Amino acid sequence: MLTEEEKDDLFEAICDGDRETVVELVTKARDAGEDLGKLLNDAMIPAMADVGEQFSAGEVFVPEMLVAARAMQGGIDIIEPILAQTDHEPVAKVCIGSVKGDLHDIGKNLVVMMLKGAGFEVEDLGVDVANEDFAAAADRGNSVICLSALLTTTKPQMVKVVEHLKEAGKNVKVVIGGAVITQSYADAIGADAFGEDAPGAVGAVKRALGLAN
Numbered sequence: 001m002l003t004e005e006e007k008d009d010l011f012e013a014i015c016d017g018d019r020e021t022v023v024e025l026v027t028k029a030r031d032a033g034e035d036l037g038k039l040l041n042d043a044m045i046p047a048m049a050d051v052g053e054q055f056s057a058g059e060v061f062v063p064e065m066l067v068a069a070r071a072m073q074g075g076i077d078i079i080e081p082i083l084a085q086t087d088h089e090p091v092a093k094v095c096i097g098s099v100k101g102d103l104h105d106i107g108k109n110l111v112v113m114m115l116k117g118a119g120f121e122v123e124d125l126g127v128d129v130a131n132e133d134f135a136a137a138a139d140r141g142n143s144v145i146c147l148s149a150l151l152t153t154t155k156p157q158m159v160k161v162v163e164h165l166k167e168a169g170k171n172v173k174v175v176i177g178g179a180v181i182t183q184s185y186a187d188a189i190g191a192d193a194f195g196e197d198a199p200g201a202v203g204a205v206k207r208a209l210g211l212a213n
């Protein structure tokens, strides 16, 4: 188990972009059988929020955000195989991507992890995904298209994806999420469901498929 001091060190290491220490501490936590979902929620995600606040306050800039993100991803890569483990037949095939113009992928990667852990087969289209690529994913048997957007400027891109899928006659459900997205926005653009965070994404995909209320 990590001590409280080590959990603080993990938080700081993400903020400072110290990937080596992040990998070392998360590996230690994994080997000790620590609850990695809890570690993610209690120490790692808050660190990214802290970096965002520092950016807003003009205390750090894009390069610092980038190294923090790389350090965070180093930890996520260790956690993913554990949290995504499932012995079940896939519940459904879903795809996910950050919309065109958006390069943020940490939140999306966490959603992928949770969906896999909940038994979904997930096709990850990556970042800066063109509308046509989401439409093409519908042709590969994905019954849900998940869209992620972190920026006020890329949020309207979601409407375009929804419209494009409709125009292309794709019979798929659309689930949206990301820091700037709300339920009322999902309602306004005709998305099938909204998820606030990674566990919420699982509920949202199930609701979109009629598997949950």
Ligand code: B12
Residues within 6 Å of the ligand: 045, 048, 049, 050, 051, 052, 053, 055, 056, 062, 063, 065, 066, 068, 069, 101, 102, 103, 104, 105, 106, 107, 108, 110, 111, 146, 147, 148, 149, 150, 151, 152, 153, 175, 176, 177, 178, 179, 180, 194, 195, 196, 197, 198, 199, 200, 201, 204
């Ligand atoms: C790291 C980071 C970056 C990194 C991204 C690296 C990477 N590989 O992801 C880099 C340096 C590249 C970056 C660049 C920029 N960024 Co930035 N970035 C961040 C930061 C600090 C953290 C984001 C993050 O990882 N959060 C942690 C994860 C876990 O949370 P999350 O992404 O919200 O995801 C959760 C939920 O939203 C939800 N979710 C996410 N996706 C989905 C999808 C579905 C379907 C569902 C259901 C749920 C869901 O579940 C996730 C897990 O719980 C945020 C600050 C913040 N507080 O968010 C700013 C922030 C998002 N960035 C911001 C800005 C302005 C930029 C830049 C424009 C800066 C610039 N001047 O160049 C560029 C834009 C680049 C681009 N075209 O995309 C602003 C956005 C403001 C706004 N409202 O538009 C923020 C909020 C910082 C700030 N406080 O001003 N950024």
